[in-house]
Amino acid sequence: xxxxxxxSNNAHKIGExxxxxxxxxxxxxxxxxxxxxxxxxxxxxxFMENAYKKAKEIYDYIVENKLGDYMVMSDDSGxxxxxxxxxxxxxxxxxxxxxxxxxxxxxxxxDNLKGxxxxxxxxxxxxxxxxxxxxxxxxxxxxxxEGYIIDNATGVGGFGYDPIxxxxxxxxxxxxxxxxDKNAISHRGKALNKLKKELNSL
Numbered sequence: 001x002x003x004x005x006x007x008s009n010n011a012h013k014i015g016e017x018x019x020x021x022x023x024x025x026x027x028x029x030x031x032x033x034x035x036x037x038x039x040x041x042x043x044x045x046x047f048m049e050n051a052y053k054k055a056k057e058i059y060d061y062i063v064e065n066k067l068g069d070y071m072v073m074s075d076d077s078g079x080x081x082x083x084x085x086x087x088x089x090x091x092x093x094x095x096x097x098x099x100x101x102x103x104x105x106x107x108x109x110x111d112n113l114k115g116x117x118x119x120x121x122x123x124x125x126x127x128x129x130x131x132x133x134x135x136x137x138x139x140x141x142x143x144x145x146e147g148y149i150i151d152n153a154t155g156v157g158g159f160g161y162d163p164i165x166x167x168x169x170x171x172x173x174x175x176x177x178x179x180x181d182k183n184a185i186s187h188r189g190k191a192l193n194k195l196k197k198e199l200n201s202l
Contacts (some may be wrong), residue, residue, distance in 0.1 A: 001026070002025065002026045002027070002071060003069065003070045004021070004026050004072075004073055005029045005073070006075075007057075007058040008030060009030050009031050012158075016189075017073075017188070021196075029070070038058065038061060047078060047126055047127070048130070050076035051130040054076070054130075055072050055130040056132065071132065073131040073132075073195075074130050075127050075130075077126060077188060078090060078125070079092050079109075079126075079161045079165070080124050081109070081123040081149060083122075088109065092105070095108055102161070106163065109164070110149075121149040123148060123149050124144050124147070125187040127143045127144075127186075127190070128141075128142045129141050129142070129191040129192070139198045139199065141191050141198065143186075143189065143192070143193075146167075148166045149161075149165065150164055150166045151164075154176055155174070155175030155176030156175060157182070158173075158175040158177075
């Protein structure tokens with residue numbers, strides 16, 4: 001069985017990745033599972049730059065400390081709103097100043113969209129994903145999910161901007177969907193499926 005370290009301790013994210021990879025004979029570990037306490041500075045200009053930086057730093061650490069034979073995967077993801085010229089973008093997790101404060105981030109986004117008509121609130125979740133399996137095996141993929149930002153948070157599932165990200169085809173926000181439905185169409189689900197195809201072709 002292949003062993004995969006996800007360069008994250010975000011329990012929601014690890015859970016989604018485990019769920020999507022559960023039938024692929026891949027054992028998924030978080031940084032915490034391996035006792036790795038590294039906070040990689042995400043200072044890239046794009047999601048892909050940040051994803052690569054995280055994966056490379058963690059991969060190098062595992063090799064240098066002889067922790068075992070692991071593939072390392074990192075993703076950087078966020079929300080891009082067209083009328084806000086791509087905001088919050090790479091700052092999605094810290095849009096309102098506090099890293100990971102979803103309530104404040106959502107409120108700031110809604111404040112910035114005050115008075116904007118629904119049809120002009122087009123947005124997409126973007127997930128850039130990098131997997132390193134040895135010095136010469138580096139896979140880079142990106143997945144996107146299209147939707148609209150609504151005014152009122154709806155649903156109790158998901159995390160981050162999920163309660164205000166509405167998908168017309170499902171007539172639901174990400175936070176109202178079952179994990180199966182969300183994973184089938186989400187940015188992370190699409191990126192992981194691309195990644196699985198690339199892995200199988202190696």
